[in-house]
Amino acid sequence: MTKPDPKVVQLIEENAQCLRANEPKDYDSILSAIGDGQIVLIGEASHGTHDFYSHRAEITKRLIQEKGFTIIACEADWPPAYRVNQWIKSTSTSTIKDAEDSLRDFTRFPPWLWRNKVIVDFLTWLRQYNENINDRKAKVGFFGLDLYSLQSSREEVLKYLGNHAPDLLRLARKNYRCFDRYTDEHEYGVCARANITTSCRKEAIKVLTKMLERHAEIVANEKSTETELEESFYAMENAKIVREAEKYYRHMLDGGQIAWNIRDTHMYDCLKDLLEHHGPGTKAIIWAHNSHIGDARETERSRSGKLNIGQLVRERFGIEKTYNIAFTTYTGTVTASDNWDIDPDFKRVRLALNESFEFLFHQALVKSPSLSQHGQYFLLFRSNNPSIEISKELCQELRKQRLERAIGVIYRPRTERQSHYLDASISAQFDCVIHIEITRALRPLEIHPTWAEAEKDHIPDTFPMNV
Structure with missing residues (x-):
């Protein structure tokens, strides 16, 4: 087992701020650090953890009530x-x-x-x-x-045109019919990429062009009602999704970089459209996985050419107008699947690897009576508010690359190192990290029998845990 780094552990202990259960005031320092930021990105280290979702919801409530998001x-x-x-x-x-x-x-x-x-x-x-x-x-x-909703988005475009622009409906139907020969988006992507058939790129662009023109006319018309503007905006975004989803599925076999960048760039563009549609001064909260909301330039993904919405927001809005919050855990349970498109299971999260940030955060917690009492705390790495003191020494130490865990909708404990860890500089990647020592699996509305059985057999971890 890797020996603790006393200096780093001590710095974490000195700068950690406890989070108590059901105490929203404990987020005060985070709210102060956000300052007048326009875009707050709140992540999750997995797509199936109750604690991440719960904290994110509570922070969001305060952003809405106190800062006008x-x-x-x-x-x-x-x-x-x-x-x-x-x-x-x-x-x-x-x-x-x-x-x-x-x-x-x-x-x-x-x-x-x-x-x-x-x-x-x-x-x-x-x-x-x-x-x-x-x-x-x-x-x-x-x-x-x-952007995954290619089929449902094109249906929404056709529905809108049928109700509001019958003259364009025929053109849209003719072009979108290109997708009808495929069972689903994945089949389209495979066939188009392998040149088994021609792509639907031009057809998707034709419809989008008309939708953009129509929306511009509605915006320019002073007599347009709020309902007309809203319905047109919704339909226009669906047309954009059809265009971007077509591109995404066509490139999904080219490797992770191209498809990933298409997706995250679309998410940024959609955010920008939302802000412009709602007018100057609008503030937005983004909910997404840590891997999307953290700055990709501070991870190994940057070396492979990947970007993400967190990076794009910082670059194009300016870091002082943004703030991102990540979550980590040492162990616990998670709702996840073994493979894509199968029922979720109730899974145990393995203890974090010794070379990881999560292990460092764990070490600080078990060595501190005040931190271990509550089992969760946060660290601030940056502030938009000059009155909030940030430890430069802590940020410098946590900027050194270590492993960082990321669990998506699929969790494979047997290959965890290869499947769920990446190298990152966490204090540069995120502005704030909330560490929850033992997390709980997210409870779906529809409980699968295997999930229920695993939950029933699970014996929860308790404090104190051995280092």
Whole structure:
């Protein structure tokens, strides 16, 4: 076992700030460090951890109430997220019964990312918050930034044109018919990339061009209502998704870099569109995995040419207008699958590797009675508020590259080093890190029998844990 680095452990102990259960005031230093930032990115070290979701929701509530943030933009598909947006703003023309019903369209793998109890409770809070706001523009919105929804997005474009622009509907149907010969997006990507058939690139661009022209006309028309502007914007973004998803699936076999960059660039562009659509001064909160919201330039991914939305936001808005918050854990449980597109399981998270940041954070916690009492704390690496003191020595030490764990929707403990760790400079990658020693698996709304059985058999870890 690697021996502790006493200097670094001591620095972490000296600068760590405890987080107690059900004490929102403990986030005060984080809120102060965010300052007047316009974009706050809040991550997660896995896509299936209750504690990450819960803390993220509570921080978001305070950003909304105290700092006027009105956009929540997520690593989620645009169409199903927009159904949620309609419900929390009470603008839906259809009957959506409650928060769980608003999440109905999140059916694509992995559904538990959004169909879980933490999200239901948070959306219920959002709906109640918005009901007390009379100004429609001041209501908080919920949006998806992702591009996987090729099929559902093109259906939404056609639906919009059928209701509002029958003259363009024929052209859109003709061009989008190009995708009909494929069972799904993946089949399209394989066939187009292998030149088995011609791509639908030109057809997607033709429709997008017309949608952009139509939206520009609606924006320029002083008689356009807010409803017309909103519906046009929603449809235009769907047309953009069809274009970008076509490109993404066509390049998904080329290797990780190209497809990854297409996706994260689209997420940034969608965020930019949301901010422009909602007007000057709009503030946005981004919910996505740590691997998306941290600055990619401070990880090994930069060497392979990968960028991410966290990097793009810092570069194009200026770091002083942004703030990103990451999560880490030492051990616990997680909801994840063994492979893509299969049912989730209740999995134990292995103890963090000795060469990792998570292990350092663990060492500091078990050596400090005050930290181990609560099992969670945070470290600040940067502040937009000059009154917040930041330890330069701590930042310098944690800028040295170490391993950092990242669990997605798939978790493979047997190959954890190869599958779930990357080299990173954590204090440069993130502005704040919240460490939770023992985390709990996210509980899906739909419980699979294997998940329930594993949860039943699990024996929780307890403090103190051996170093």
